[in-house]
Amino acid sequence: MKPRVRYAPSPTGHLHIGNARTALFNYLFAKRHAGTFIVRIEDTDLARNVESGIASQMAHLRWLGIEPDESIDHGGAYGPYRQLERLTLYATYAEQLLKQGHAYKCYCTSEELEAEREALKAAGDDKLHYSRKCLHAPAQDAPYAIRFKVPENTTWTFDDMVKGTVTFQSDDIGDWVMVKQNGIPTYNFACAIDDHLMAITHVLRGEDHITNTPKQMMVFEALGWTPPVYGHMTLIVNEQGKKLSKRDGAILQFIEQYKDLGYLPEALFNFIALLGWSPPIEAEIFTQDALIEHFDARRLSTSPARFDRAKLTYINQQHIKLLDSEALKTVCHPFLQTAGLLEGKDDAFVDSVIDVFRDRLTYGAEIVSLYHDFFDENLVLSAESREFLRSVEDVRPLLATFADKLTELDETPTPDAYKNLIKETGKICGMKGKNLFMPIRIAASGSMHGPDLPKMMHLLGIETLKQRFAHILQDDLSF
RNA sequence: GGCCCGUUGGAGAAGCGGCUUAACUCACCAGCCUUUCACGCUGGCAUUCACGGGUUCGAAUCCCGUACGGGUCACCA
Numbered sequence: 230m231k232p233r234v235r236y237a238p239s240p241t242g243h244l245h246i247g248n249a250r251t252a253l254f255n256y257l258f259a260k261r262h263a264g265t266f267i268v269r270i271e272d273t274d275l276a277r278n279v280e281s282g283i284a285s286q287m288a289h290l291r292w293l294g295i296e297p298d299e300s301i302d303h304g305g306a307y308g309p310y311r312q313l314e315r316l317t318l319y320a321t322y323a324e325q326l327l328k329q330g331h332a333y334k335c336y337c338t339s340e341e342l343e344a345e346r347e348a349l350k351a352a353g354d355d356k357l358h359y360s361r362k363c364l365h366a367p368a369q370d371a372p373y374a375i376r377f378k379v380p381e382n383t384t385w386t387f388d389d390m391v392k393g394t395v396t397f398q399s400d401d402i403g404d405w406v407m408v409k410q411n412g413i414p415t416y417n418f419a420c421a422i423d424d425h426l427m428a429i430t431h432v433l434r435g436e437d438h439i440t441n442t443p444k445q446m447m448v449f450e451a452l453g454w455t456p457p458v459y460g461h462m463t464l465i466v467n468e469q470g471k472k473l474s475k476r477d478g479a480i481l482q483f484i485e486q487y488k489d490l491g492y493l494p495e496a497l498f499n500f501i502a503l504l505g506w507s508p509p510i511e512a513e514i515f516t517q518d519a520l521i522e523h524f525d526a527r528r529l530s531t532s533p534a535r536f537d538r539a540k541l542t543y544i545n546q547q548h549i550k551l552l553d554s555e556a557l558k559t560v561c562h563p564f565l566q567t568a569g570l571l572e573g574k575d576d577a578f579v580d581s582v583i584d585v586f587r588d589r590l591t592y593g594a595e596i597v598s599l600y601h602d603f604f605d606e607n608l609v610l611s612a613e614s615r616e617f618l619r620s621v622e623d624v625r626p627l628l629a630t631f632a633d634k635l636t637e638l639d640e641t642p643t644p645d646a647y648k649n650l651i652k653e654t655g656k657i658c659g660m661k662g663k664n665l666f667m668p669i670r671i672a673a674s675g676s677m678h679g680p681d682l683p684k685m686m687h688l689l690g691i692e693t694l695k696q697r698f699a700h701i702l703q704d705d706l707s708f
Numbered sequence: 709g710g711c712c713c714g715u716u717g718g719a720g721a722a723g724c725g726g727c728u729u730a731a732c733u734c735a736c737c738a739g740c741c742u743u744u745c746a747c748g749c750u751g752g753c754a755u756u757c758a759c760g761g762g763u764u765c766g767a768a769u770c771c772c773g774u775a776c777g778g779g780u781c782a783c784c785a
Contacts, residue, residue, distance in 0.1 A: 409783040666744030
């Protein structure tokens with residue numbers, strides 16, 4: 230049987246990295262087994278819905294390369310794919326459960342419930358379950374919620390795809406609300422109904438849903454249905470080992486933020502796939518197709534996945550290396566453009582900028598800071614550079630010679646022209662290797678680290694170079 | 709507090725009872741390459757798997773307990 234899996238976001242905002250990961254693993258699972266990947270919008274919390282949230286989520290899913298087979302945008306035989314459009318369906322089943330005695334109307338107000346919980350807490354009760362005081366309440370002409378009547382002395386056991394056998398007892402679950410006073414179903418109810426109606430075979434979701442599972446299973450049982458296979462993936466945690474909180478500013482958590490910084494979608498896809506899952510082969514740079522080919526749900530990790538930004542950086546850099554120059558140009562161009570670095574520059578200039586930096590670029594937007602680091606007007610010698618200059622004998626004559634030679638060049642020397650110049654300078658001064666290149670590099674860029682020297686000089690332009698050499702030669706001998 | 713889950717080097721993370729004197733990757737260090745820088749390549753980097761018991765001829769791997777960490781206990785999803 231071909232699996233049918235779903236990603237069921239609530240449209241409360243942008244695509245979060247944790248949600249993206251849920252979507253991604255479901256997608257991988259579906260594609261790996263030639264199944265169907267469905268996106269269902271769970272918008273039953275009216276207060277938290279953000280209308281633009283749906284479009285944003287769908288757009289970023291697509292940007293990541295995750296294309297649903299069935300969704301509000303793609304249609305399908307199991308629609309509608311938005312819960313608010315399925316209200317009559319839920320009402321039908323709620324009615325049935327009510328009739329069969331699996332559910333009952335609850336007339337308690339939120340104040341009463343709150344007071345009840347407070348009392349339990351004060352009494353030292355640690356379960357804080359609903360008292361069931363409305364279980365036999367006569368019908369009233371008042372607003373009501375519908376509660377699921379949790380069967381007594383029952384054990385729910387399921388074979389979790391990642392955790393193994395997991396068990397819950399009736400005693401640990403209070404009668405929960407399945408339809409709110411406003412007539413809209415709660416998550417656990419709507420989710421169970423839809424998973425059945427949409428013929429979902431496997432549910433891969435975050436571990437934070439594990440305690441919801443028995444609630445959903447009891448709906449399936451009451452209605453005589455067979456629940457899907459569940460799999461609960463470990464949470465993604467931050468440096469402190471805490472669940473990623475959307476309010477945590479220390480980590481960029483939304484796909485959009487990475488997109489805006491010029492991260493590559495295929496790299497992000499690769500990185501996220503490694504969050505709580507490990508490939509069966511010794512590699513870690515994967516294309517989406519390779520990931521689909523190697524995906525195996527049995528390799529989903531049981532311990533929390535640490536969000537490691539350094540790893541992301543590395544993976545992105547590796548994917549950048551895979552790009553041909555045209556593709557890399559497409560990535561970098563907008564950033565150079567917005568930074569105003571392209572004013573009066575031609576295409577060849579863009580090509581050289583990218584060529585010079587491609588080896589050390591870790592994400593698109595970085596091209597701008599790399600550029601500034603090395604080509605800023607006010608260059609400042611790093612401490613390391615000064616120290617090096619002091620350690621080399623006869624630095625000054627060397628730099629003077631080079632500066633002198635510079636005046637002999639034409640207006641737009643090629644990288645090779647600079648290379649020859651360095652060579653000649655070395656010959657004249659009797660210097661070579663590091664002692665030759667490094668002082669020139671420092672004079673030109675202020676730093677001991679940077680792109681290939683001749684290429685860099687070419688980019689910098691002869692006028693800037695002349696200024697910089699003049700500047701450093703004016704400097705005190707001690708630098 | 710109840711219930712559920714986890715704990716391997718500076719970091720991520722393999723490992724599923726003997727092939728492990730613990731893979732791979734990042735970071736770091738050293739060397740090579742490059743007349744510089746970077747990329748790349750090669751090598752180094754846990755006598756040890758939170759701790760304490762137990763099972764076994766044999767345990768990071770199984771069992772129990774302790775500690776620590778996390779998740780969840782809503783008319784949120």
